[in-house]
Amino acid sequence: MLRDTAGRGRTSGRARVSSAAAVLLAAVSGAAAGDAPNRTPSIFEPVSTPATEIHHLSLLVFGITAAIFVVVLAVLVHVIVRYRWRGDDPGREPPQIYGSGRVELAWTIVPILIVIVLFLATARTMGTIQKNRAPEGALRVTVVAHQWWWEFRYPDLGVVTANELHVPVSTKDRPRPVFLTLESADVIHSFWVPRLAGKTDVIPNHPNTTWIEPEKPGLYVGQCAEFCGTQHAGMLLNVVVETPETFSSWIEAQRRPAVVDPAVETGRDLFRSTACVNCHEIRGAGASGDVGPDLTHLMSRATIGSGVAPNDRAHLESWVRDPATIKPGVRMPAMQLPDRDVDAIVDYLETLR
Amino acid sequence: MSEIDSAAVLPAPGPAPLGARLHEWVVTVDHKRLGLMYVGAGLFFFFVAGIEAALIRWQLAVPNNHLISPDAYNRLFTMHGTTMIFLVGMPILLGIANYLVPLMIGARDLAFPRLNAFGFWVFLFGGVLLYFSYVAGEGLYGAGSAPDVGWFAYAPLTGAAFSRGNGTDYWIVALLVSGLGSIATAVNLVTTTLTMRCEGMTLGRMPLFVWMMLVVSFLILVAVPPLTAAQVMLLFDRRLGAHFFDAAAGGSAVLWQHLFWFFGHPEVYILMVPGFAWASEIIPVFSRKVIFGYPMMVAATVSIGFISLGVWAHHMFAVGMGTTLNSLFAASSMLIAVPTGIKVFNWIATMWGGRIRFATPMLFCTAFLLQFTVAGLTGIMLAVAPFDWQLTDSYFVVAHFHYVLIGGLLFTLFAAIYYWFPKATGKLLDERLGRWHFWLFVIGFNLTFAPMHVSGMLGMPRRIYTYPADRGWEPWNMAASIGAAVQAVAILIWVWNVIRTFRRGKPAGNDPWNAWTLEWATTSPPPAYNFEVLPTVRSRRPLWDLKHPEDPDWKYE
Numbered sequence: 001m002l003r004d005t006a007g008r009g010r011t012s013g014r015a016r017v018s019s020a021a022a023v024l025l026a027a028v029s030g031a032a033a034g035d036a037p038n039r040t041p042s043i044f045e046p047v048s049t050p051a052t053e054i055h056h057l058s059l060l061v062f063g064i065t066a067a068i069f070v071v072v073l074a075v076l077v078h079v080i081v082r083y084r085w086r087g088d089d090p091g092r093e094p095p096q097i098y099g100s101g102r103v104e105l106a107w108t109i110v111p112i113l114i115v116i117v118l119f120l121a122t123a124r125t126m127g128t129i130q131k132n133r134a135p136e137g138a139l140r141v142t143v144v145a146h147q148w149w150w151e152f153r154y155p156d157l158g159v160v161t162a163n164e165l166h167v168p169v170s171t172k173d174r175p176r177p178v179f180l181t182l183e184s185a186d187v188i189h190s191f192w193v194p195r196l197a198g199k200t201d202v203i204p205n206h207p208n209t210t211w212i213e214p215e216k217p218g219l220y221v222g223q224c225a226e227f228c229g230t231q232h233a234g235m236l237l238n239v240v241v242e243t244p245e246t247f248s249s250w251i252e253a254q255r256r257p258a259v260v261d262p263a264v265e266t267g268r269d270l271f272r273s274t275a276c277v278n279c280h281e282i283r284g285a286g287a288s289g290d291v292g293p294d295l296t297h298l299m300s301r302a303t304i305g306s307g308v309a310p311n312d313r314a315h316l317e318s319w320v321r322d323p324a325t326i327k328p329g330v331r332m333p334a335m336q337l338p339d340r341d342v343d344a345i346v347d348y349l350e351t352l353r
Numbered sequence: 354m355s356e357i358d359s360a361a362v363l364p365a366p367g368p369a370p371l372g373a374r375l376h377e378w379v380v381t382v383d384h385k386r387l388g389l390m391y392v393g394a395g396l397f398f399f400f401v402a403g404i405e406a407a408l409i410r411w412q413l414a415v416p417n418n419h420l421i422s423p424d425a426y427n428r429l430f431t432m433h434g435t436t437m438i439f440l441v442g443m444p445i446l447l448g449i450a451n452y453l454v455p456l457m458i459g460a461r462d463l464a465f466p467r468l469n470a471f472g473f474w475v476f477l478f479g480g481v482l483l484y485f486s487y488v489a490g491e492g493l494y495g496a497g498s499a500p501d502v503g504w505f506a507y508a509p510l511t512g513a514a515f516s517r518g519n520g521t522d523y524w525i526v527a528l529l530v531s532g533l534g535s536i537a538t539a540v541n542l543v544t545t546t547l548t549m550r551c552e553g554m555t556l557g558r559m560p561l562f563v564w565m566m567l568v569v570s571f572l573i574l575v576a577v578p579p580l581t582a583a584q585v586m587l588l589f590d591r592r593l594g595a596h597f598f599d600a601a602a603g604g605s606a607v608l609w610q611h612l613f614w615f616f617g618h619p620e621v622y623i624l625m626v627p628g629f630a631w632a633s634e635i636i637p638v639f640s641r642k643v644i645f646g647y648p649m650m651v652a653a654t655v656s657i658g659f660i661s662l663g664v665w666a667h668h669m670f671a672v673g674m675g676t677t678l679n680s681l682f683a684a685s686s687m688l689i690a691v692p693t694g695i696k697v698f699n700w701i702a703t704m705w706g707g708r709i710r711f712a713t714p715m716l717f718c719t720a721f722l723l724q725f726t727v728a729g730l731t732g733i734m735l736a737v738a739p740f741d742w743q744l745t746d747s748y749f750v751v752a753h754f755h756y757v758l759i760g761g762l763l764f765t766l767f768a769a770i771y772y773w774f775p776k777a778t779g780k781l782l783d784e785r786l787g788r789w790h791f792w793l794f795v796i797g798f799n800l801t802f803a804p805m806h807v808s809g810m811l812g813m814p815r816r817i818y819t820y821p822a823d824r825g826w827e828p829w830n831m832a833a834s835i836g837a838a839v840q841a842v843a844i845l846i847w848v849w850n851v852i853r854t855f856r857r858g859k860p861a862g863n864d865p866w867n868a869w870t871l872e873w874a875t876t877s878p879p880p881a882y883n884f885e886v887l888p889t890v891r892s893r894r895p896l897w898d899l900k901h902p903e904d905p906d907w908k909y910e
Contacts, residue, residue, distance in 0.1 A: 039823045039824060039825075040811050040812065040824055040825035040826075041811065041812030041824065042810065042811045042812060042825075043743045043744075043810050043811075043812065044810065051743075053739065054739045054740060054742065054743055057737065057739055057740055058734070058737075058740050058743070061733070061734050061737050061740055062734075064733075065730040065731075065733055065734065068726075068730060069726060069727065069730055072697065072701070072722075072726045073723065073726075075701055076701060076719070076722060076723060079701060079704045079705050079709075080704075080709070080719065083640070083704060083705065083706060083707050083708065083709050084709050084711060085641075085708040085709055085710050092708070093641050093708075093901070094640075094641055094642055094706055094707050094708050095706065096642060096643045096904075096906075096909075097642065097643070097645060097702075097706060098643055098645070098646075098647070098909055098910070099646035099648070099649065099699075100645075100646070103702070104646050104649050104695065104698075104699070107694065107695060107698045108691065108695055111690060111691045111694045111695075112691055115684075115687045115688060115690065115691060118687055118733065118736075119680075119683065119684050119687055121737075122680070122683050122687075122736075122737045122738055122739065122740075123680055123683075125739040126676055126679060126680065126683075126738055126739050127676060129739055129742075130675070130676050130679070131676060147515075184600075186509070186515065187507075187509050187510040187515055187606075188507050188508075188509075188510065188606055190671060190746060190814075192746075192812075192814065194743060194811075194812040195812075197742070198671070198739060198740075198741075198742020198743045199671050199742055199743070199745065199746065200673060200742070201671045201672050201673060203600070203606050203607065203672065203673070204509060204600035204601065204606055205600035205603070205604075205605070205606065206600070206605070206606065206607055208672075208673035209673075221812075221824070222812065223814060223817075224814070225671075225745075225746040225747065225814040226507070226671075226746055227427075227502075227503045227507070227510070227815075227816040228510065229427075229510055229515060230423045230424055230427065230501075231423060232427075232816060232817060232818075233423065233816075233817030233818045233819055233820065234423075236821070328422060328423055328424075329423050329424060
């Protein structure tokens with residue numbers, strides 16, 4: 001429903017049914033569903049090299065398994081129809097056949113051959129994806145997963161942000177794959193944006209790597225795919241793929257320290273004099289906590305709470321008052337601030353563009 | 354003979370007082386009574402875990418649902434999975450083996466009857482302990498109620514830092530205790546099968562059911578102790594300050610996964626091979642044909658047993674193991690499809706050329722063949738490691754293993770219950786209600802789990818208590834929830850069928866299905882000593898030989 005609102009500005013039930021049908025068609029045929037704006041993170045609409053490789057492999061696997069299924073189904077239906085007892089001659093027993101070495105050998109060897117084909121295809125795709133090393137000029141990002149949000153650090157660019165990963169598009173003329181180092185601050189999580197790549201677990205004390213190479217600008221959604229506690233469901237992940245120009249200007253903006261606006265000094269002082277600073281960093285405002293998300297450019301993000309709510313004044317207010325009303329179980333406590341202070345802090349946060 | 358015996362057992366003529374009869378069940382060491390108690394307890398937990406599943410489907414029917422809080426939901430799926438595996442699957446398969454193995458091999462009881470009783474009571478204690486966490490977890494030091502860490506309880510989420518309170522400790526101790534029971538019963542089944550077969554029953558003449566339960570028992574002996582060890586290590590981490598799995602102190606979170614799945618994957622076969630075992634007895638009888646390729650079936654079962662010990666890390670393709678290990682485990686996981694495929698083909702070949710009677714047990718077995726094929730094929734997809742990177746931990750996996758455990762195991766379990774119920778109670782379940790049960794359950798099951806393949810491929814991860822409305826997952830989840838309701842109706846019809854049959858079921862006679870294995874040679878229900886005279890057999894189908902003296906099996910084997 002929301003997808004329709006976002007994509008085509010209408011919410012009719014028929015549109016929903018037809019989009020469901022399109023999704024089904026895409027799922028069954030493996031065909032991409034066209035260019036219509038679509039937030040469904042379908043593995044059949046890959047826009048990035050690893051996801052595309054997997055998609056191709058999956059079509060082969062679907063073909064083989066579908067053929068096997070049809071054979072078994074046909075034989076079984078034949079047997080059911082042909083050899084069902086029709087109530088005649090109840091005492092008579094059919095001829096007893098104890099087995100047949102030749103037939104059984106056939107249905108041992110054929111599956112072995114199929115397995116060999118599947119294995120070779122598997123090994124090939126696995127090599128393509130897993131053995132790829134970062135080329136010169138690749139963008140490097142370190143992903144740190146927390147209960148229940150994502151921290152993104154761009155070590156070469158000096159940028160730290162949260163929950164919304166910005167990467168440039170990679171084209172044939174300007175290939176720019178993104179290599180991600182995955183680290184966890186607490187328990188096991190899993191990084192999964194289906195249209196960009198398969199998932200890779202994010203394990204404490206066991207850094208992993210993965211890579212994406214998005215070929216179309218857009219917003220690609222995913223979420224944590226390994227159960228990680230109370231708000232596993234609320235650990236959403238947005239990847240914003242931008243043209244190189246937009247990406248550069250985003251980086252420029254992110255590198256700047258926080259805006260200092262004298263009009264919201266009350267809020268800033270409150271932020272700095274309460275427990276907020278223990279967890280959050282705001283560069284240039286003397287807040288350097290490293291437990292929660294970096295808020296230096298909070299307002300450049302479309303969502304809060306790792307994607308669970310839109311980033312607008314109303315949601316910011318309820319979040320600052322008591323985040324558990326939006327995200328029950330969240331690690332950030334309700335700070336018991338009076339309404340006046342909540343207002344002042346949100347006034348301040350709203351300036352952090 | 355039987356009259357004389359019952360007079361010797363009962364203190365007075367007429368039914369004994371209720372207390373005395375209950376007491377008999379509590380102190381019994383009879384394999385049949387223990388088997389029935391295993392199945393009964395397993396079915397009780399089946400209803401509990403079924404209610405948990407219904408709540409899960411209720412919560413997920415629509416996006417952004419706030420019916421159940423996240424913590425309560427996490428407890429629900431943890432308890433649903435743990436219960437279904439350890440308190441439903443394990444006791445029921447051990448219970449049916451308990452009941453049937455001595456009867457099928459012509460023995461009077463298991464080798465160690467008191468160990469058998471110990472195994473049952475320890476399992477039941479473990480089950481009660483697990484559910485006691487719901488009430489007692491809150492009352493002890495720290496917060497917490499039932500465990501909420503998922504049935505595979507990945508470290509370090511289970512560590513003291515992230516799982517406060519006592520829920521995880523209840524999970525550990527309950528499974529540790531019930532695992533002890535499984536090991537005891539497996540020892541018992543192996544010993545019984547190897548030493549107590551009646552005269553003439555060589556290993557090559559054992560019913561396939563007994564062969565398969567022998568393989569299952571060996572698998573239990575190999576697979577359960579590593580889980581027990583890992584759980585003790587986890588308990589040390591949580592309570593004694595050890596750091597086996599505590600990544601923050603240099604422990605290894607991946608080590609837990611290896612230990613758990615070294616148990617966990619053979620466990621899948623421990624649960625599924627009994628389904629094969631039941632089907633291997635039922636399909637021939639209702640096709641009126643001897644099993645096709647008995648030696649191949651035995652060989653396939655044994656090789657499944659062996660290969661299943663070397664596939665565990667296919668649960669861990671996304672862990673970042675490197676190409677070599679990934680390839681190795683992809684290859685072994687694909688390889689296991691070969692013996693499994695042989696079985697499916699041999700069952701169908703058994704039906705080929707037969708005169709198939711589609712009574713309720715055979716209906717369930719037929720649906721099993723097709724649904725299990727689907728499960729096997731999605732299993733191959735999951736073995737294709739790169740494809741698995743997309744599919745693992747998504748609803749596709751949920752669909753896959755429910756096609757194994759419901760489409761495969763539960764369907765064959767219903768077949769087995771309809772088939773052996775008359776032996777255990779002396780009464781036949783109603784066929785008309787059986788058909789209603791079957792068709793509604795086929796529809797409900799497929800309506801619930803087929804759509805999950807799609808929602809998984811559309812990017813829906815498992816174990817989320819709710820989901821946003823903009824991802825195109827709604828229709829698939831709604832369909833699944835409606836399917837769950839249909840399944841519930843089917844189960845209620847079955848319960849009604851059982852209750853009605855107990856009250857006024859048709860008497861079954863000794864051999865209602867015109868079958869061939871030894872359990873049908875004694876009365877229904879069998880006396881405490883099973884057989885007046887221990888039988889002698891000359892072939893795999895002793896009752897066929899008896900019924901067809903002109904064309905006995907032993908001429909061909």
